[in-house]
Amino acid sequence: MRTVVLTKGVPDFREGQVSFDEDGHLERGKTPTVMNPNDKQALRAAFQTKVRHGGTVSLMSMGPPGYKEVLEEGMRDVYADDLYLFSDREMGAADTWATAMTIATGIEHLGEEPDLIVAGFKTADGETGHTGPQTNWCFDINENLADRPLITHVIAMDVDEEAGTVRAKRLVEGDVSEIETVEADLPAFVVTDGEFESSYRTASQRLTYKDLREETQARADDIDLEEDVTVWNHEDLNLDPDFIGLDGSPTIVSGVDPIPKAPSEREAQVVEPGDEEGMNDVLEAVTPYAGGD
Amino acid sequence: MTETDDYEHYEAVVVGCGPGGAAAAAALANNDVETLVLERGVDAGSKNVSGGLVYAEESSPYTIDDLFPDFREEATERPTTENYIHNVAGDQVASFDISSLHHHDSEWSDAVLRRKMDSWLAERVHEMTRETGGGLLTEVRVNGLLRENGEIVGVTTSELDPIKADLVVAADGVNSELARDAGLMDWEDPDEWFQGVKAVVEMDPEDINERFGIEEGEGHAHLFSGDLFDGVRGGGFLYTNEDSLSIGTVFHLDSLTEEEAEPHELLDNLLTHPLLAQWLGDDYEELEYSAKLVPDSKKAAHPSPHQDRLVLVGDAAGQMQAQGPIIKGMNHAVTAGALAAEAFVDAKARNDPHAAGDLYEQKLRDEGVMEKLRPRSYRTLGKLAEADPISKVTDAVADSAIGRAGVNLLGPGILERLFSSPRMMAVMPDTRTPYVTIPTIIAEELGERVDADNTVEPPELDDRIGDLTYDVGDPHIELVDNSFEASGTAVTACPVSAKDFGGGCYRDEHVKTNGSEEHLVSLDTQPCVECGTCAVVADTHWEHPDGGKGVEYKQG
Numbered sequence: 001m002r003t004v005v006l007t008k009g010v011p012d013f014r015e016g017q018v019s020f021d022e023d024g025h026l027e028r029g030k031t032p033t034v035m036n037p038n039d040k041q042a043l044r045a046a047f048q049t050k051v052r053h054g055g056t057v058s059l060m061s062m063g064p065p066g067y068k069e070v071l072e073e074g075m076r077d078v079y080a081d082d083l084y085l086f087s088d089r090e091m092g093a094a095d096t097w098a099t100a101m102t103i104a105t106g107i108e109h110l111g112e113e114p115d116l117i118v119a120g121f122k123t124a125d126g127e128t129g130h131t132g133p134q135t136n137w138c139f140d141i142n143e144n145l146a147d148r149p150l151i152t153h154v155i156a157m158d159v160d161e162e163a164g165t166v167r168a169k170r171l172v173e174g175d176v177s178e179i180e181t182v183e184a185d186l187p188a189f190v191v192t193d194g195e196f197e198s199s200y201r202t203a204s205q206r207l208t209y210k211d212l213r214e215e216t217q218a219r220a221d222d223i224d225l226e227e228d229v230t231v232w233n234h235e236d237l238n239l240d241p242d243f244i245g246l247d248g249s250p251t252i253v254s255g256v257d258p259i260p261k262a263p264s265e266r267e268a269q270v271v272e273p274g275d276e277e278g279m280n281d282v283l284e285a286v287t288p289y290a291g292g293d
Numbered sequence: 294m295t296e297t298d299d300y301e302h303y304e305a306v307v308v309g310c311g312p313g314g315a316a317a318a319a320a321l322a323n324n325d326v327e328t329l330v331l332e333r334g335v336d337a338g339s340k341n342v343s344g345g346l347v348y349a350e351e352s353s354p355y356t357i358d359d360l361f362p363d364f365r366e367e368a369t370e371r372p373t374t375e376n377y378i379h380n381v382a383g384d385q386v387a388s389f390d391i392s393s394l395h396h397h398d399s400e401w402s403d404a405v406l407r408r409k410m411d412s413w414l415a416e417r418v419h420e421m422t423r424e425t426g427g428g429l430l431t432e433v434r435v436n437g438l439l440r441e442n443g444e445i446v447g448v449t450t451s452e453l454d455p456i457k458a459d460l461v462v463a464a465d466g467v468n469s470e471l472a473r474d475a476g477l478m479d480w481e482d483p484d485e486w487f488q489g490v491k492a493v494v495e496m497d498p499e500d501i502n503e504r505f506g507i508e509e510g511e512g513h514a515h516l517f518s519g520d521l522f523d524g525v526r527g528g529g530f531l532y533t534n535e536d537s538l539s540i541g542t543v544f545h546l547d548s549l550t551e552e553e554a555e556p557h558e559l560l561d562n563l564l565t566h567p568l569l570a571q572w573l574g575d576d577y578e579e580l581e582y583s584a585k586l587v588p589d590s591k592k593a594a595h596p597s598p599h600q601d602r603l604v605l606v607g608d609a610a611g612q613m614q615a616q617g618p619i620i621k622g623m624n625h626a627v628t629a630g631a632l633a634a635e636a637f638v639d640a641k642a643r644n645d646p647h648a649a650g651d652l653y654e655q656k657l658r659d660e661g662v663m664e665k666l667r668p669r670s671y672r673t674l675g676k677l678a679e680a681d682p683i684s685k686v687t688d689a690v691a692d693s694a695i696g697r698a699g700v701n702l703l704g705p706g707i708l709e710r711l712f713s714s715p716r717m718m719a720v721m722p723d724t725r726t727p728y729v730t731i732p733t734i735i736a737e738e739l740g741e742r743v744d745a746d747n748t749v750e751p752p753e754l755d756d757r758i759g760d761l762t763y764d765v766g767d768p769h770i771e772l773v774d775n776s777f778e779a780s781g782t783a784v785t786a787c788p789v790s791a792k793d794f795g796g797g798c799y800r801d802e803h804v805k806t807n808g809s810e811e812h813l814v815s816l817d818t819q820p821c822v823e824c825g826t827c828a829v830v831a832d833t834h835w836e837h838p839d840g841g842k843g844v845e846y847k848q849g
């Protein structure tokens with residue numbers, strides 16, 4: 001089993017990490033970059049396949065050199081056997097289409113056709129959910145790895161190596177959400193849902209899980225980002241700069257609206273803890289609510 | 294690993310990774326038996342409480358450092374170099390040095406904290422058992438025995454598919470659900486149990502050395518009995534750790550319920566006694582409050598702790614010896630675990646692995662373990678003294694002028710020797726006389742006044758509970774009969790509940806229905822520390838929470 005997982009770095013939107021300027025624009029420089037949370041679910045799905053059936057899990061991304069740390073994060077927090085980054089200036093400022101084209105070409109460049117490619121459902125910053133499915137589409141255009149079934153919104157899955165199939169449960173949202181079970185031939189392309197849950201029901205699976213988690217953490221501890229991440233630029237991938245990066249992106253961003261600040265109806269008053277009278281006022285003001293009303 | 298009928302099969306499954314389970318697993322792994330260990334805590338030790346002193350007995354075929362060579366360097370606190378018992382009557386105290394009782398038959402004894410000890414053991418156990426094709430898994434709760442045609446062939450769990458095995462070692466401690474499922478143990482009679490309650494108190498190592506007059510690598514064990522526990526039969530202990538003290542109480546559960554005593558208050562009686570002022574100083578900082586039942590081997594140790602492929606070891610089999618004030622459970626769990634493993638290896642060599650149970654029973658007898666747990670002398674002398682009319686007479690005599698004269702006549706020297714006699718301690722009857730009456734008289738007749746000012750203010754119960762926060766999952770205890778008559782005892786006996794407390798697990802309430810008033814009990818399992826008390830004293834359907842859920846001790 002060879003599984004490839006796609007990931008992207010996103011600003012860490014968690015409280016206390018993210019920082020916006022006065023106009024409500026994200027301050028990229030001050031906000032740390034982390035692995036897109038939905039992609040961790042994709043990686044968990046791939047890891048589950050590794051635990052149950054063995055093989056190799058390759059984690060891949062396209063982005064600036066700093067994304068090596070995102071790949072390391074995936075290796076440490078979930079699992080990865082090897083890491084790949086597609087990176088150079090020509091690839092910069094790509095939209096989802098140009099990204100998909102780059103990644104699809106990168107996967108073809110591996111030389112070994114993966115049995116499974118797994119992507120997470122939409123990124124925390126772009127929110128488009130395009131890149132996964134479009135990557136699969138690019139295989140058809142390139143005609144190298146054509147005709148892979150695509151299964152999206154996967155919340156549980158397992159492969160049957162002997163039969164050469166993958167069975168998955170997908171969450172189909174609608175007026176009434178339902179769970180659909182589907183089966184497809186391998187090789188296949190899977191997009192996990194945010195609700196994906198791995199499951200390990202036997203002792204031997206849990207023991208293997210424990211072994212592999214220890215291994216991947218040790219690998220991440222010893223990692224040398226310069227040596228241990230395979231970096232390919234557009235020349236390595238034989239990509240025409242006109243079809244990737246900004247030039248290859250049909251999307252035109254007309255503008256970015258700042259995130260409106262939540263309107264504050266209440267006025268805040270600062271009371272120093274040493275100010276006894278002020279503290280008394282605070283107490284008096286909150287006492288009526290002490291009953292939980 | 295081979296699969297039979299779709300279920301995984303391991304040669305041996307060990308349930309629980311306390312000292313009993315760890316020892317069984319290590320001994321099995323040493324003999325290349327494919328061994329899977331299942332532990333319900335997030336970490337081994339996160340569920341466990343002991344006083345505790347681990348003993349290595351000279352007469353025992355296995356000690357914990359035989360199986361885990363670096364045990365003392367890596368997993369223990371301080372060795373006990375001095376031992377005292379304090380007889381208390383009010384602020385009068387008569388202290389005896391009982392080091393000889395303590396050192397009797399003991400190669401060494403060290404104080405331990407269970408989280409540190411058990412998690413260290415678990416790491417070793419995982420390494421050792423992984424080599425055999427098995428390993429250790431935490432956060433898995435075994436919830437029953439797997440049977441085929443009525444015969445035990447493995448275990449079922451809340452988290453995993455059923456697992457088959459040629460040997461199932463129930464090392465799941467006191468309130469063993471497996472022993473109950475097999476019908477080998479019941480949780481009926483409070484007479485067969487003690488309840489232990491403990492506080493771990495933070496203290497700088499330098500302060501410990503200074504206050505106890507010891508040096509690094511030395512430690513104290515102090516025991517307390519007399520009138521400071523409101524007449525409840527049992528006693529207190531204080532042990533020095535590396536940078537904390539373990540202070541606790543162990544009481545007969547039947548006595549605790551008869552007196553309707555509040556366990557946390559009895560602990561506070563000890564913590565606030567003037568005698569402890571010299572050690573506790575005025576910077577009391579409680580790190581953890583904990584509680585657990587302890588079986589009394591004299592009554593509870595199962596003489597034939599096995600059935601089909603199942604063997605019980607340690608507390609699960611009632612193998613917890615109270616040698617007077619000295620409590621020995623961990624060492625016996627280790628010995629039993631290793632003997633069970635040995636029995637399986639022998640049985641396998643004879644091509645009859647399922648004979649392991651019988652061989653184990655025989656080894657427990659031949660190695661003298663059963664005689665320690667259920668001494669013949671106690672069965673005759675001790676039991677006799679417990680007969681009600683006799684115990685009342687002895688208590689009255691002890692408290693009479695004659696008894697008091699006797700105490701004075703004997704004097705501290707002989708009394709100290711008596712207290713230090715293992716033989717005496719083995720036959721000590723479970724009556725008020727040795728626990729309360731005699732120590733009180735000794736203190737009154739021979740003791741000295743301690744007039745130190747103890748400034749300790751132990752935390753209130755809700756603060757103690759508040760510090761133990763955790764996700765308990767679904768309620769794991771159900772009240773079968775919620776009348777006060779059937780289950781009201783739990784309101785006081787539960788170590789995290791109290792009369793008129795309002796918080797805690799058990800509350801009593803008066804409910805008016807159609808003009809009549811009913812006295813009922815309600816239960817909230819959220820603050821439960823899984824001590825097991827209400828499994829015995831109330832009418833409940835009692836289980837442990839699922840893997841990874843419920844109380845998580847950091848000290849233990």
Ligand SMILES: Cc1cc2nc3c(=O)[nH]c(=O)nc-3n(C[C@H](O)[C@H](O)[C@H](O)COP(=O)(O)OP(=O)(O)OC[C@H]3O[C@@H](n4cnc5c(N)ncnc54)[C@H](O)[C@@H]3O)c2cc1C
Pocket residue numbers: 308309310311312313314331332333334337338340341342343344345346347348433434435436464465466467470488489490491541542543584585586587606607608609612613620621622623624626837
């Ligand atoms: C306050 C107090 C003081 C004590 N003092 C001493 C002392 O000084 N010296 C001494 O030797 N002994 C002392 N003891 C007794 C001692 O703690 C026990 O006898 C000893 O821990 C028994 O070991 P064990 O391995 O049988 O069980 P435990 O140590 O209780 O281990 C059982 C293990 O099984 C796990 N488990 C339980 N159920 C399940 C399940 N269904 N599925 C999976 N895992 C499960 C538990 O989480 C636990 O890790 C004291 C006890 C108390 C409460």
Ligand code: SF4
Pocket residue numbers: 770783786787788789790798799818820821822823824825826827828
């Ligand atoms: S509810 Fe029962 S098991 Fe839980 S702490 Fe109280 S007495 Fe112990």
